[in-house]
Amino acid sequence: MTYRAGWIHFTNVAPILDSLELPPGVSAITGVPTQMNAALLAGEVDIANISAVEFIRHADILEALPDFSVSVLGPVYSVNLFHTRPLEDLRRIALTAQSAMSVALLEVLLRERGLSPTLERAEGEAEELLSSGYDGVLRIGDSALREWYRVVGPLTAERTMTTLPDSGRGITVTDLAEDWFRLTGHPFTFAVWAYRKDRPPPPELVQAMRVARRHGIGHLADVATRHAALLGLPERVVQHYLWNFRYHLEAPDRLGLQEFAAKAVPHHAPLSFGQRPGEG
Template identity: 75%
Template sequence: MTPAPYPIGLIHYTNVAPILDYLQVPGGVDVIRGVPTQMNEALLTGRVSMANISAVEFIRNADVLSALPDFSVSVLGAVYSVNLFHRRPWGDLRGGRIALTAQSATSVALLEVLLRETGVQATLERAEGSALELLDQGYDGVLRIGDDALREWYDVVGPIGEEVSMLDLPHQKHGVTVTDLAHRWFVLTGHPFAFAVWAYRKDAPPPHALLQAMRVSRRAGIGQLAEVSERHARRLGLPERVVQHYLWNFRYHLEAPDRLGLAEFADKVLPGHAPLEFGTGLHALTP
C-alpha cells in the first residue's frame, strides 16, 4: 500500500523567499498555502503535519509540537515588516486604541509584551485596512505585518534615494511614526526575535527528503539573493535595493542567539510554558 502524502503548510511571504523560491518539493509531499493564522490552525488540527508557523503558537502548543533545529525566520534589529504606525509618541499611546491585524498571532503577542514592558496600557481591537486608512478612522496605532507592512512603511517614508545609507533608513515622515517592533525588542532584550519556526507534530516528523530539499533550497536562495530580491521587488513595487536589504537582515538558521531570544519571548508571553523541543536528531542531514 502506498503511504499517504506528507502534508506541509507554507506561508510564502517575501521574508521566506530565500528558503522557498527554489524549493523542489519531493514526491510524497503535499503542499497547502496560506497566511500565518491559517497555517497555525492547519497544523494544530492535523490538516498539515509541518508548517512555518508563528513562534507564539509553537510556544503555546509546545506539548504537541517540535521545531526543526536549524530553520527560523529571525532578525537581529529592524525587520521592516512588523510595524506599529502611529501619530502620537509611543508613550502617549497610553489609553488609546490600537488596530490589530488578524494575520499574525506572534506580532500581536510581541506588541502586547512591548506595551506591557514599557507601561503603556491601550485597547487592542481587530480591524482590517491600511495603516493610514485606520489612523484616519481614529485609531491611535495600527499594527501591520508582512508584505503589506513593508509596502506601507515605504509609502510613509519613501522615496528613498541612492544617497541614503541602507543602515540609516527613515521611520518617520509627514507626522506618522513607524515603530519597528523587532528593533524595539532588540533594544529591550539585546536578543534576536524569532517570528516563525518550522514546527511539526511530534507524532508526525518530516521525511528526510523534505528536509534535504529545504536545505538545498535555502542555500540556493541565499546564494542568489540579488536575483530573489529583484524578482520580489517587481512584485511588491519597491526598489530592488530596499528589498535586498530587507532580506539580508533575516536569520534563516535557528542558531543559539535566536533560541535565546525565543526562550525569553516564551517566558514573557507564557510563564510556565511547556519546554520547547527541537528535533536535534534531524541535524544530521546537510547542507
C-alpha cells in the same frame, strides 16, 4: 500516505520557498500565518513555518526543526506599529488578525513599558485606519513593508536603508523587532518550522529545504529582483530586507526565543527541537 506541508509564503521566506522542490509523497498548501497555525494544530497539515508564539503555546504537541527559523537581529521592516502619537500616549491600536506572533510581541513590548492601550481587531492599510480614529495600527508582512516605505521613503543616493527616518507624512513607525533588540539585546524569532510530534518530516523534505535555502541565499540578488517587481518596491529595499533575515535558528536566536517565551507564555511546556542531522 502523503505528508502535508503548510507554507506561509511571504517575501521573507522567499529564499527558502521560491526554489523548493517537494520530494515525492509531499504536498503543500499556502496561507497567512493564522491560517497555517490553525491547520497545523488541527492536523490538516503536518509541518508549517508557523508563528513562534503558537509553537510556544503548543509545545506539548509540536516540535521544531533545529536549524530553520525566520529571525532578525535589529529591524525587520515588515512588523510595524504605525502611530500618530508617542507610544506612551496611544489609546486605541488596530490589530491585524493575520498574525498571532506580532500581536504577542506588541503586547510584551507594551507591558514592558507599563502601557495598556485598547487593542482592537481591524483590517486595512495603516493610513486608512489612522484616519478613521485609531492612533496606532499594527501591520505585518509584505503590505507592512510597502506601507513602511511609503511613509519613510524614498531612497536616494544620500538616504540608505540604514539612514531612512522612522517617520513621515505625520506618522511614526516603530519596528517591533528593533524595539525587542533594544529591550533584550537578542535576535527575535518570528517563525519556526514546526511539525506535529507524531508526524515528523521525511528526511527528503528537510534535505530539499536545505538545498533550497542554500540556493536562495546564494542568489539573493535574483530573489530580491523578482520580489521587488511583485511588491512594487526598489530592488535595494528588498535586497536589504532579505539580507537581514537569519534562517538557521542559531544559539542567539534560541536565546531570544526562550526569553520571549518566558515573557509571553510564562507557563509554557518545554520547547522541543528535533535532532540536528548533518547540514546538507
